[in-house]
Amino acid sequence: MDRLGRALRAQLVELIDELTPGADLGLLFLDEPNVADWHEPLRYSYSAVFRGERPEGVGAADVASRAADQLSPAGWDIAGPQEEIDGTKRTYVLTARRPDGTRIEVRTGDHNSAVLYSGQTPALALREPEEFQWPEPVRTPETLTPGCVLCYECDGLGACHGCGGRGWVPSEPRGRSNCRQCGGQRVCPICRGGGQLAVFRLSPYQLTYYPELSQ
Ligand SMILES: [Zn+2]
Ligand SMILES: [Zn+2]
CATH class of the missing domain: 3.30.2030.30 (TBP-like)
Known part of the structure; x- marks a missing residue:
């Protein structure tokens, strides 16, 4: 080369x-x-x-x-x-x-x-093709901070769940396009990568994702 x-x-x-x-x-x-x-x-x-x-x-x-x-x-x-x-x-x-x-x-x-x-x-x-490894979640029910819930958008992944944190998705004809869900930011747009959300900050709309909290 x-x-x-x-x-x-x-x-x-x-x-x-x-x-x-x-x-x-x-x-x-x-x-x-x-x-x-x-x-x-x-x-x-x-x-x-x-x-x-x-x-x-x-x-x-x-x-x-x-x-x-x-x-x-x-x-x-x-x-x-x-x-x-x-x-x-x-x-x-x-x-x-x-x-x-x-x-x-x-x-x-x-x-x-x-x-x-x-x-x-x-x-x-310049290198062999590699299969993309989907990332491990940054938060699981076991590792949540007290007072927080798993992010409803990414379910604790932290990385953008549209692209798996690469910032792009495979597409034709060019081969790649910017991930629309994170706009290339790589992290989940809701939790900003944390994988969890503080309950006291949830909006009424967001609370609808967590029916167990209103019981
Ligand atoms: Zn993305
Ligand atoms: Zn998230």
């Missing part, structure tokens, strides 16, 4: 130096892998976006085909440059892919001098 990130960075540096010399490569951030796929187990990839400027007198089509000339002998499968036309703007897009799944895209058009580079390593899992 780190090797893929370093290889991508090296190739981007070479490409940027060649096509847009003088660009500030200190701005090429490729330090940490980010989550690329939120399905379990999470998949990570290195990715970077960089903007360079074409030297004066060099056309966009020329830059795009030189990118192909440089990447092709280095083992990249090249697609393009393809022309994308949006009104009067003509953009050349070159995509390159390595057998390991790393991708680079170079995008530039004659309407301005920008050359946009983007690169991404394939998304890889």
